[in-house]
Amino acid sequence: MxxxxxxxxxxxxxxxxxxxxxxxxxxxxxxxxxxxxxxxxxxxxxxxxxxxxxxxxxxxxxxxxxxxxxxxxxxxxxxxxxxxRPMAVGGRLGGHIVQGHVDGTGHIVGREVSENWEIVKVSLPPELTRYVVEKGSITVDGVSLTVVDAGPDYFTISLIPTTLALTTLGIKKPGDPVNLEVDVIAKYVERLLGTSARDPEEPVK
Missing domain, CATH: 2.40.30.20 (Elongation Factor Tu (Ef-tu); domain 3)
Incomplete structure (x- = not known):
């Protein structure tokens, strides 16, 4: 973990x-x-x-x-x-629960550079869209991040100078692939509710 x-x-x-x-x-x-x-x-x-x-x-x-x-x-x-490295038992959960099991890949779509931060837009595979929500958690190339905006086929993240300097997200260019892992809690909730196979256009009964 x-x-x-x-x-x-x-x-x-x-x-x-x-x-x-x-x-x-x-x-x-x-x-x-x-x-x-x-x-x-x-x-x-x-x-x-x-x-x-x-x-x-x-x-x-x-x-x-x-x-x-x-x-x-x-x-x-x-x-x-x-x-x-894995989190030690009793250690602080500084980000969120990450399994190291990639759910899919996206690509850097674009970067909006500011003086002290950057907004990065990442493409999102259709099968993962339902797990990504505004202000929710997502892992991008192993980095725990908060979703700024969740679109139909993309999401955006805001990167502070520390993240830009100490991770690969500071050097990724538009078109570069990134690994995505969605919040595992969302997947368990979906499974328990039995909604994973439901057509998103079908009304909930």
């Missing part, structure tokens, strides 16, 4: 293609401190398992399912990534 508070802006140092999978080597001195084989580390919001580590770097295997459903397949040597 994560909170969406990025601890470190890491870097991909090697990518090994393994047919239907890839092995990434990533540099992250902060997140690897005290880490061991089998631990979890979120990479751009995707929960990965540490295979090997040393000298401030770790390796992780990424299967085809993850490569196909996230933006990790677009990473290459030199790519910057957001890194976060």
């Amino acid at each position: 994560f909170t969406g508070i990025v601890e470190e802006l890491g870097e991909v140092t090697a990518v090994e293609k393994l047919g239907d999978a890839s092995r990434f080597r990533l540099r992250g001195p902060v997140v690897t401190e005290g880490a061991k084989h089998g631990d979890s580390i979120a990479v751009n919001g995707v929960c990965l398992t540490v295979v090997d580590l040393g000298d401030g770097e770790f390796t992780a295997d990424v299967m085809a399912e993850t490569l196909n459903r996230s933006s990790l397949g677009a990473l290459d040597t030199g790519s910057r990534v957001n890194l976060e």
